[in-house]
Amino acid sequence: MATGDNRVYLGIDVGSVTTKAVAVDGAGEILARACLETMGQPARQIMQVLAEVGRRLGEAVTVDGVGTTGSGRNLAAALVGGDVVKNEITAHAVAALRLVPEARTVLEIGGQDSKVILLREGVVVDFAMNTVCAAGTGSFLDRQASRLGLDIREFGRLAAGSTHPVRIAGRCTVFAETDMIHKQQVGHPVEDIVAGLCRALVRNYLNNLAKGKDLEPPYVFQGGVAANAGMVQAFEEALGAPVFVPEHHALMGAYGAAILALEEHQEKEARVGAPGSGGGSGPGGADRSPSSYSPTSRFRGFRLGEMDYRTSAFDCEGCTNQCEIVEIFLEGVLVARWGGRCDRWERAGVVPGRSDRSAAGAGRSTEDRAGSAAKAGHA
């Protein structure tokens, strides 16, 4: 291990398409990572990526903090025992700044959304997020690749090799697809079509999502789509500047969440004044989960992967809103409940957490409460 220390910080990013987890050491170096397709079963996949990271870390580690992000961040925090629950924008910005401290623009394209984040002197100053339009997301590229019978990796390589990209309407995925089929039927080579598609997506991204925003280099491009060489090239052409793609570009959300957990732990220690050695000095046999606890983290332990979990839902009949309430059970114990427009169900009957609600960065959020409502299943 990089630092010779056995204290680690986990970051989990539960996205619409993939679920990712990383573990970093006290210096923010990545020690282990795992990535799985979410496949509509985030709870199961959270357990799986966690177990995978646990295996790769080996046994003698103490988890001093857990950060979660992505659209499934509340679920992950409830199941795993999250200390920091953060939105994807902050997590991605933190991750980008860790790798490129002078970054001024983060381009992020994930499975089902895309974001642009403007940074100045290491602080987020503006952002935009597209969640209503599929044009310019990874899912669309995936679909077109499979329609052309291409592997998505091949897609990027092909596009990058094109010398004469065709012009494709990129405003709407349906019209882009129609246009693409037309170009294909009149005989354009496939590499020019896919390169044209990349350009159309970049144009759409810059004209809609980044409309009215001052994009300035250095650019960092992250998210799953950054693996696509054609997209990188299209961005570089449109922006007229190099675009940096981090090695772990697809894991940046999880990495950011881990860094946030690390930072929060350090702040907590600074506040308490004690070095917090109590948590770090007793690794013992990590298969007996309590030893992988730290007094500062709500983490339930890597044994979680073997634990029984269940989610269920019901319609609240309290008023005409008929909110769909979701319940999360771990080993038969209700650990979280949400989905209502009011707070009728959020806390009622939920087994309280094993640590207090003092965690989680600036400001309070409803997620913190979801996190604190989480209970250690084997307390």
Next chain:
Amino acid sequence: MKVTFAHMGNLWITVKTILEDLGVEVVVPPRPSRRSLEVGVRHSPEFACFPLKMNIGDYIGAIERGADTIVMVGGVGPCRLGHYAQVQAEILRDLGYRAEMVILEPPRGHFSALLDKIRYLTGGKPISRVVRALRFGWEKLYALDCLDRALVRTRPLEAVPGGAAAAHRRAVAAVAGAAGVEATRRARDEGVAAVLAAGGAGAAWEDDGEAGGGLPGRNGTPLRVGIVGEIFMVAEPFANQDLERRLGEMGVEVTRALYVSDWVRINLLLDTLRLRRRSRQSVVKEAASPYLGHFVGGEGLESVGETVLYSRQGYDGVIHVAPFTCMPEIVATSLLPEVGRDLDLPVMSLFLDEHSGEAGLATRLEAFVDLLARRRARAGAGRATR
């Protein structure tokens, strides 16, 4: 005659009070909910704005409860609200509902047309009676705005969210049920005290008249965010997906650009009677003038001007809310990035309607609050202790 009207926040309490005081029978529509929205969306044109869809849902709910007369306000300028009363009347007629639409146009310096309509609704009650009812209604309106202000200031101070909101709910019910001016004032004062008590000793409150006043002696310094935008979306929590609650629970003190009681006091009373040297409108207009020199309908000009004013008052950020397809606010949206850049003030525009997902909104709000918190931390202690 059984009169109804559309919901907008807690305004129903004021309107009901005035009408009932004049002996008019009132049917209050069920509170906006997924059900009323569903009904409204089903019977409204897809590209009509959100308020129209919500109104239709309210009206149908009220007609089902026996209402036969609908009171609606008219609109001014290039905002589509101006012809919504007619569109809504047509929609209801096509659906086979029988209800009369009484349109109250905003008074433009003279009240006679408005008073004629009121006389019609009240069956010809003398003006003095109408004035007395308005006086009573005003007291409730003012009380409700006081409670709302106490709530948005207390929420960010709460250790465990929910107490202030519960006290607020009880106080609103007490104000709604108060039988006279004195009882309303009592309910107001007790309610404000109860809401503030929920926030602990740190909460103090004074009636500073206009929105955006400082709050001396309060514990800690929550981030301060001003809300601008289309009035319905700003005032109706169901429409803005509980924006004030969400922000408050993240530890943010929220200010609405203008409370309805401010609007009545400042625009209708003080400015019409020329009791102030400069009208509120002229202050907002002047603030907007580097960016927008003329009225664009609805609250478009106000959104720009009030953003500038928030900046002058040292706010940490501004959130701009509007219904999807709202033309006046589209004008404002295209100007606000420049305003934000010039004034170094983060501004986020949110266009919402029945298609708006909760997850996307929550993520945006959290990221915006993070942005503000980090900016303030960076700006250093100097500004944080203001």
